[in-house]
Each structure stands twice: as structure tokens, then as C-alpha cells.
Amino acid sequence: MISASLRKRIETVAARYPRRESALLPAIAMAQHASKEHFVPREDLAEIAKLVGVSAARAYGVQTYYTMFNTKPVGKYHLQVDTNIPATLAGAGGIVERLQAVLGVGVGETTPDGMFTLSTVEDLGSCGTVPAIQINGRYYENMTAEKTDRLVESLRKGEMPDWKPNSHFGSQCRILLRRRDTPDSTLIRTYVKDGGYEALRRALEKKPEEVVAEVKNALLRGRGGAGFPAGVKWGFIPKNNTKPVYLICNADEGEPGTFKDRQIMEFDPHLLIEGMAIAGYAVGSKLGFIYIRGEFSPIADILEKAVAEARKQRFLGKDLCGKGIAFDIVVHRGAGSYVCGEETALIESLEGKRGNPRLRPPFPAVAGLYGCPTIVNNVETLSCVPYILLNGSEAFKRIGTPHNYGPKLFGVSGHVHRPGVYEYPLGVPLSEVLAAAGGVKGKLKAVIVGGLSVPILTAEECADLKLDYDSCIRHGTMLGSGGVMVMNDTVRIPWLALRTIEFYAHESCGQCTPCREGSNAIVELLRRIVGGRGTVRDLEQVLWLCGTIKGSTLCPAGNAYAIPLEVMIRKFRGEFDAPIRS
């Protein structure tokens, strides 16, 4: 039975969306949050389904798709330890062991008194402050064995301590991280005092086409990973369109090694909001969404507060800056799915469905959310827009290198002394960024520069690498999201390969045969090899699968692991052959 008050809250949320079904994920999240055992039982799920207007099967399909939705009771404190690559490089394995010892349970188990459930999860977006544990929606970062003990002690007393993370950052451009360490940086008065929302006023004085032209001219490339020019994307909306246009900010930030968008949302939300308002005006949208990964729920709260502030001062709402232009933002939380970072899967998820990527064409700009023209842009991309409107596209182009313009956030994690997010112009040498991050711990072996989906580079290969889209391609990799994962010579590449494919197999949406079956097949084969039980044939089959999965999947996720795995094996073949020969 869902309570009357929960029912009312679900109704309130449902009213924010053009279609009621979009409230399905928020409704399940709210019901789970309200439940003592942190899960939504079948009867309640059926009620939610009816309330939102979807079938029982659909609601169940959604509940079971997303990692954050529990289908079984969970202890009072759900300790979810990030064990992805950056976290493991920082010692997450030890934290898991410590917790197992202290709590007396294994991974996936709950203590007999019902107090603690221990889980391991994929990248939490805290690569600069790992090891990290998410507990009931809050993050506990920079974990050590000692802090782990103190944390458990506190929880046993029923208290969730309030520990601020110790993070590193730096900014040469002072555009995106300008207010990173300003006190009260999330408040609108701080933002306005620093010149905020002036760009929006300027934009509203131009025609929408002029705003699009300015951004096009600035050659602002998408910062989510693809590097596709935002201005060009904005121009894809059909000329004689009569349907509503939607602007979606992709704040899913699930790419392992990536934790940059978080810096903007958590510390300078108004920068993003202003960027969205300008973009919304430019593309003719009256309603925008920020699709933020569910794990970032506290950051979603910050965004919602900022949106409310902006509305109050008419930087959002029905009458922006008194110009009669309408644009508003709905903050929508995801629920644990890496694939929802892909724009068509994100749109499916926003529609209240499983996060399944769609066939293209049609492209979102033609038929996206609810079948209407939709523009999806990354947080960082949208956050560059105010600068362009304030200073002009030419000023933007003075930052960076030819065809790779503007500031970029680089998140450095792994074997460095000061992991964190550093803002530099595109084209900065990797060596400079590594130096800002305190230099490499130990002997450098390999670097993955663009998040986990791009090919690995050996230490030799990245010696002269410049970090921009085109240079990375010339080096046989991609800039991607700019998530730089640094590995020293303690790292065994077969382990890295296995951990990589385990991640993608876990996140696979399961739609298409090559990825659903193939990713899991590669996991099994690599497990044999890493475990010393592998054969020559197993490695051959891994290469065969990678080679054939490449280019054959429904969405780009197949390439995201097939290519990097092939490259890892090729560049470090000896390490893969060794366990087989012995």
C-alpha cells in the first residue's frame, strides 16, 4: 500500500512532465526512499503502475532494469563501494575487505541484525576522491581503512556523519571552474554578483538564429565525448516544425574516469542553468530537462534549489528577463544505468522506460522525447555557452587550438598524487595536466585519456600527446570525456581488461545479441585467462568477438569496449599470453 502522502507527492511530480509516464522512475525512487526496507514490493509497484498509467509489466521491467532500484529488502544502511578502475587503483579493494571484516558479511549480503548491506557498484563519479562509498544517497569519499572503521562505528550509533570530501582542482582558464572555491558559490546572488545571467540578457536581445550562429561560429564541440559541434546539432531541428522542442542536459556522467560535470553542477549550478536558458531560447524550446544520474541525488537537490532561485528572479519560467520568452527546467534523476548517458537511451529513460538506445534515424533533433525534436547536450558544453554570448565567438576561439576551441575540464584519476579536475584550454599537453595533478605515483605504464571507452596509450605513446579531439585521434585514441586515468607499472593489463569488460557487461542494456551475449562471453573467457585457466583458443575467441562486435551493435556501446579491449590485448599481448603459457 502506498500512503496517501506518497500518492500526492507522485501526483505533484507527474504534473511537471508533459506525459505522466515520465514520472515512473521518480515515483519508484520516492517509494523506495519512503520504504523502511528500501525497496518497493510488488503490490506497491502495481499501484504505482496504475497511478502513472503504465502496465504492470512495464513498471517491473523498469524497476529491474535500473541498478539503484532494489527488488529485495536492503539493510538500514546500504554500503555501496565503488570498485571501478579509478577506485581500485586508489585502493577500493582494501576498503571492501575492511568492510567485510568489520561487518562480518560478504559482498551482496546483509548483516543478521538488518543494519548493513554491503554491495560493490560501478563508477560513482568520484574518481578524484576515491575510494568512495555511497550510503543511502550520500557519498563518503577519500576513504581509508581507519575512516572506514570510524564510519561503521558512527552508523552503528544511527548517525550518518557529515564529512566533506577533500578534493583537488585547478583552473588555468577560470571559466568553468571560476567559482569552484568561492564561498556560497551555489547561490544566485554570488553568481549574479560575478556577472551571471548577463549573457542570457544579451542572448534574449538577439534573434534565436543569431544565437545559434554565434555558437556555431565558436565551433563549440560537444564535451560529452563525441566532440560533435553543438551549433550544428542545434541547426538540425526541422525548419517547419510545429511540435514542442525539448532541450535536455545530459548530466548522467557515468563514463568511468569522468567526474567533471559534477564540479559545475555541485559548485556552480547557475552557470549550467544560464547556459541551458540561452540554448533553450536558441532552439525554440520552452521546457528543458536536466537528466542527472540517480547517484548524484544530493547534487540534484542543489540544482533544484538553484532552479527555484532562477525562477524567482525570472531567469527561468514564463517570462525570462521580462522579454516574454518562456523556458523552464525540470530536474530528473536517473536510477543507475551507464547506458542512459547515450542520448537516445536517456530519452527512453526520461519517457519512463528501460534505458534502451534507439535505432537512428530518426535522430533526436527530428524525433526525440515524446517523438518531438530534442537537443541533448552535455553539462560542460552548455556551461560554455554563457562565455560565448558574453565575449563573442572570436574570444572563445582564442582559447585552445585550431578546430578545438574553448576551455576543457580534465579529470585526472588513478596513480597521481593530486587526483582532481583541472581546467585548461583544449590542446594542453598531457604532461602539463599530469604535473598539475601532482605528477605520477611510481613508474608510468599506461594512460587512458578519454574515459574508459577509448583506446589505452602506453607511456611512450603519450609522451608528446596534446589533449584535444584531433590530436588524440592522430595518436590512435580519442579525447572522449577527458577523463584521464593514469596507471603505473603495478597494474596488470589483463586485470584491467577484465575489469573493463565486467563493467560493460554489467551495464549492457541487453537489447542486441552481440553486446548482450558477447560482452558476457568475453567476461567468461577473460576470467579463465586471468584466473590462469585460459587456453590459446580462449584468447583467440576474445579477439574474434571484439573484432566482430565492433560495428555490429545497435548502439555505440559495442565499440566502447570492443575497440579498447582489442587495443589492450594488442599493445600488451605478452601479459595475456603469459598466464596461458604457464
Add this chain to the structure above:
Amino acid sequence: MEITIDGRTCKARPGQTVLQVARENGIYIPSLCYHPRTGRAGRCRACVVEVEGMQGLKESCALDVKEGMAVRTDTRAVTAVRRMVVELLLADGQHQCIACQANGHCELQDMAYRLGIERPSLRLASEPEPLDESSEGIVRDPNKCVQCGRCVNACNNTVMHEVLDFAWRSGHAKVVCDDDKPMGESSCVQCGECVQVCPVGALVFKPAKGRGRWWETEKKTVICPYCGVGCSIDMHVKDGRYLWAMATEDNWEKLPGQGMLCVKGRFGLEFLNSPDRLTSPLIRRNGNLEPASWDEALDLVAKRLKEIKGKHGPGAIGCFASAKVTNEENFAMMRFARAVVGTNNVDHCARLCHASTVAGLATTLGSGAMTNTMQEAAKSEVILLTGTNTTWCHPVFGGLIKQAVRKHGVKLIVVDPREIDLAKIAHLHIRQKNGSDVAWLMGMQHVIVREGWHKLDYINERCEGWEEYRKSLEFYTPEKVEELSGIPKERLYEAARLFATAKRAAIYFSMGITQSSHGVDNVKACANLAMITGNLGVEGGGINPLRGQSNVQGACDMGALPNVFSGYQAVTDETVRRKFAARWGVKPEAMDAKVGLTVTTMIEGCGESIKAAYIMGENPMVSDPNLNHVETQLKKLDFLVVQDIFPTETARMADVVLPGMTFAEKTGCYTNTERRVQLGRAALTPPPGPKQDSEIIAEIARRIGAADFPSTPESLFAEIRDLTPSYHGITYERMEKECGLRWPCPSEDHPGTPILHIGKFARGKGLLSPIAYRPPAEEPDDQYPMRLSTGRILQHYHTGSMSRRAPVLDGLVPHGMVEIHPNDASRLKVKEGEKVRVLTRRGTIETQALVTDRVAEGSLFIPFHFAEAAANRLTIDALDPVAKIPEYKVCAARVEKAAPGGCDDCPKEAAS
């Protein structure tokens, strides 16, 4: 346009995909997840191709053709992907073909065969998962599932039952029913569409398992014998025996069922194999029905009919035609009654269902049939659905309505006292008091005219009677309507506004409107509404009665009615009589010039005006109202002949029983609810014993003296064409080639008529009718305080003679029930499933309580399919004065807990 595939030039049309063009040209491209009805999916990746000038591999099922496209399916990359897809699917070792029901009919098998993959080269760990055999008709094998998603797509977007979806993710992804319930416990209605589209053996029909391999069966196409949608079924027959049913795929978009079936069409044909089949004529001797030879039986029938005619006149004989037999056979019965017996006492069960429609629409529009087509549902802007539980009684069409609402934005107004399935997706659901339909229909019109939403131009040009009609609307103020029907004023206003301000609005109705003591008034009120809003003679509009039986429209068209010959030509018209007499070789004076008796008045007259009855394919002992009275009446007959396929309740009372043929054993045409005449060809060899129904009629006729009475479908159809202008252009060849033809079809080059009354009405001007409000014949009182309504359920059909002999249908719903509201149940201290007695002034039955809020508080609903708990023991035989149709939908009743010792007044368990 032209494209090339592997160097071959292929013709292509804009809008086609590469896969479609390849298939049309016989070029092999495998696909596991694409299906013409479920559309492109892009999941299996088996159909990828390379295209010159385009980077990478493209799924051909989603690739639109462009002029000059050069496609390659024979490259290394394409072959590598196909091999990998098969290898990955076979890798877990769980695809066991040896005894699989889909062996030989499996798209994965085909792919593996073409690629030469007998043993997978990848071996992964896996444990077999248990089968789901929990449902009556379908077996699910998750081990064989290739996750193509066709079933999910079909369930959610085609038939729209929304039972299936995917759950979990990655390698754990699987198809589930509802929230992962076993199928037999889920909301699945067993329509079988998922099985039909499954490319492999993950979903198979339980009754088919082990009975025949796909390659052992012959495919025979028939028209479903159940409801008036008239779905086309491909029966799979082995050694002359029916095994399983698939919806016809050839030309599916042109067929009424659109490639879908409901649980009855899917699993209900099993009655064809019932051991109960009548295989020998029976004659009552010493109180018992005993086997006899055909000659004995036919001679006796002819002799007795001649005697009774001689003694009491032709009007003492009543002929019951059948809504289940072919048009040819109905025509034969009609000719028999009129030419051989010399009476107009010929009628059939339309009397019990749409007699009000025929009378009401014939009077107001000039034609008593559905004015538009089922395919137009998506073209309406608003649909008013009343008195039809469409997803139960015309299930496939109910699915088309759901598609119209969900996919085409059609707004649905449902006016029904119960919360039927369609009410759940309706824009507006209005629950009126049973029997108050004239009030709210005229009330809507009152509001429409008051607000000026009526189409005055249309009315002036095409209708008559406006002034008198308009005055009559004054009575139906929203306040009055609320008093009479219980409908709040605002909702009446909203319904009127939605309907009248829509560009195109259609009315669909069925028994809730017709089965009333003022059924004709109800129908006329609907006609008024359609006329004043200008919705007749236009696409997406119309007044659309949903005819219940597979050939009730045809039986009416063939003149199996007391007042008309075929084509609705009046028996009272001398010119018409002469025309028929001339063709039949009888004297016009020997034919009856007066309108004959109806089914309901014939029953009334048993023993007095009616001495003998010849009943073909009807079961009044379960279908007629006030059964205790019917039983008493039938017993008064001097002579009763029943011609049927099973020993029905009526047959058991007969003096002579004649075994006829099932629909699958005869050739002839049937007319569905949208006037589409479709040909059914004999598909099975009948067992020895029964005769063709047309042959039986001819044999009796000949023995009475009509030597040249036609007995073959071809000869009968030739007569029909000659004598019935609206059928004149219809031939067997045309019906087969053109997927049936909608009448009027006056000539062989006429394409048929989808929409009636274009430009002008069949009678010229449409007649607007003033209607006085009359309440139902029997309303609740102190003794019988509850309102009883009767009707149908999804799983069974009418008197159950066929459906209850189909094991899956019987397994789904083995016995009857009474729907009772939870508040009433708790007041009466009745629990779910408890045996209760239901009493009316006519009789008493014992049945099981089904506690549900589907039915309104204070109301009851009982399906009439179950002879041992026959709803019609309770119903009232109050008749509409014009149409003579009974008021099945309202009478007064009382519910009591069942006495422990059983019930003396209740019918005994029917002998099996």
C-alpha cells in the same frame, strides 16, 4: 525506383526498407527480430548489410531504400556478424531442437543451417531454466528465447494487452508476464499473438505439442466461426484433423482481423475434434432419442411437416435459420420456409441481438447495417462506445480501438454501467443506470443543439423531421437526464462537447443499446446523434453496430427474417414476391403475403399458432429469455426438428435430430459486421454420418414435393446473386482475390462499398426521430432489489455449444459466475468464489460469486454461456414492440447465499 543487392537490380518503392525489397526479390537476408507486424527492432543484428558509400554495417530492416542504393549482403563483414549472432545464441547449449515443436519452423534453425553451424564453437557455462507451462494454451521456454522482442512488441503495440515486457538487464534480460508472474497467473488473455510472431520455439501452443510437426501439416484458410469480426484463420491440419490455428498472414493488412486472433479463434476451434459430435440422425422413440438412418429421419420430417401444414396451415410451422451457417444455407432455409412450406415464419437469433438495429436504422437511414468499416477506427477524432464490451466480445476489434486511442490520439468516450477494459483508456467513462440510454443520448443532443454545435447545413440538406425532433429535445434537459440516468450534468456536457466538436466522430454500439424493451428507440437515438453532428456518409464517422455472430449479418442479408426476402426486399411487396416466386418455380399466390412471426413470438405461439418448428444451428434453450417459459413452450410443440453439430440443450428436446456440418467442413460465404462477405472453403473431411446443411434442407424439400430445390453452395449462391441486387457483383473468385467484398456490390466490376450513405441516405433523407422516454420493463423493488444485466465473457461464446467443448477455453473458465460489487458482497456476507443463488420472478440459478468493482454497486452481471447456471432462466421476455427483441440487459433480481443442500428450483447439471 531501383536498387541493387549483390549486383542484382531490384525494383523498390519509396518507404520500403532494404530487407523488404530483398525479401520481395527472393534474396536471403536473415532476421530474427523484424516482423511485418511488429516492425523494425534492430536487436538481433542478423540482417546487417553493407551499403556502398555508407560507412559501416547497417541493419537492413531499418534502412529506407534510396534510388540507386548498392547493397551487399555477401561481404566478409556481413557473414562474420551473421555467424557470430548464431554462435552467441547457441553458445549456452540450451537450444535443443530434437523434440521442439518449432522444429522445421524456426528462424534460428534456418540461419544456422544456411551458415552451416551444427555445433557452436563457443561454449559457455549455463544451467537450463524451467519452462513456464502454467497457462492453458501456451508453453514458454526461456532457454530458447533469443530476446528478439517480437512478443513484447506484439503484446504491447499490436494486440495491446500489455502483459509482456523485458525485465532485468544484460545477460539476465528475460521476457516476463506482468511483474514476472507465471503466465497462467498473469493478466494474459491467451490470444496467442506472441506465439504467432515468435521466430523460434520459445513460445509454442500447448495443445499442439507432440501432435504434429509443422511440415506434417497442411494449411487451410477458414473464417473464424465465432464473432462478427470475421478473422481469417490458417488452420494447420494433419491427416484431415485440426491441430492448431494461426492468424492468416497473407494480405493481413487487408483482412478484418489484421493478422490477430483472440483466445476463441486461437484455441476455440478444438471443438472440431470433440467426441460429442453428432454423427447420426436421431429419432425420439418411447421418450428417448435413438439413432436412425437418414432416410428414416428425413422421411419422418417431411411427413410430419406435410401433415401439420395440411392440418393447421403453413403458418403453423416455424423455421429458425442460423447465424452460424453460410449465406447459402441461410438462403436455403429462407427459400424452404417461403417456397416449400409457404410461410414467412422464418427468423434467427438476430432477433435476440440486433433486431433493434435492423429495424431502427432501416427506418431512419434506409439500411440496417454498420455504416462504416472497422479499419476506420483510427480515422475518427472521437469514438463514442456504448453497450459494447468490445475487448471481450469483439476482441480483435477491441484491440484496433486500443490502437486508435494509443497510437492515433483518438479520444474515447465509453458509456457503460460497468468498468469495461476500454473504460480504462477512455478519455471519459460515464456509468449510466442500466436502461437509461434514451435519456443520455437525447440529453447529449439537447446540449449539442442548445450550444449550437449541430451541423445545420448537413441537417437541412440531408435530413427530415427536424422541427418535430427539435421540440422533443426540450424534455431531455441535463437535470432530467441526471435524474433518469444518474449521469452528472458536467459529464453529459463534456461528452456532448467532445463528440459534437470533433471533426469526425463515430458511434460503436452493441447489446447494451439493442437488447432493451425500447431497443429501437435506443438505436434511433444513436442515429439522431450521428445525423445532427454530420457524421454519416463520411470516413471516420458512422453508426456502427457490432454484429455478434460470424454470420448474423449474412443471415439478415439472406432474408432469414419474417418481413423481408434477401436484400431486405419486403415480403408484403407483390412485385418482390412475384420475382422470387418466378425464380423458385412456385405460384406467387402460394407464398405468404403477410409478415411472419419472430423467434420470440414463435416461442410465445408454441402449441397455439405454432405447431412445429425446424431449428437449424440455434439453441433457444439457452439463448432465449425466460428459459423456464421457453422450456414449457417448446414442450407444447407437436413436432420439433433440430439440425446441429452437437447435442445441444435444444436438440435434446427434439423429436428428430439431424447432424449437420461444422464451418470447417463446408464451403460458403459469411458476412461480417462491416458487411464484408468472405468466402470460407471446406478445410476438413467430415466424419461419416453428418450431411451438409444445405443438402439436408434440399432433401426435406424434395420429399415435400419441391423436386428441384438446390443443394450445392454454388447453385444457391447463383440464386442469391440473381435475386439480391446488393450481392449481385460478388463471386467466389472475387471474394478470394479481393479479401472479401463489402455490399452493396451491384456489379462484377464494382469494388464494394466501405462507407454507406455517402451523399444521401439509402432512404433518401435521414429521418430524425422524436423519442419519448420509457423506463425498462422491470425495475428493482423491495422483493428484488438488485439490477441484473447479462452478457458475454471473453473466453466463451453464446450458448457454449462450441466454446465449452474446446479444452483450453473450458480450462480457462470451466463454470459460470455472477459479478457482484464488493460492497454488496460484504453486505450479503458473500465471499469470492462462494456459491450463491440468484433469483428473479422468472427463475433461480446457483452460480459462483465473482466479487469485483467492475460492476456497479447494486448491480449484477451474469454471462449467459453456462447452461447449468443459465442466465436466461432469470431474464425477462419483455420485448421491444417493433423489433420483438428481449430486454436482456435489465431486470430485477435478488442474491442469497446458497442453501447447503442445493437448490430444487435450479436446473440440474447438464448431462454431458
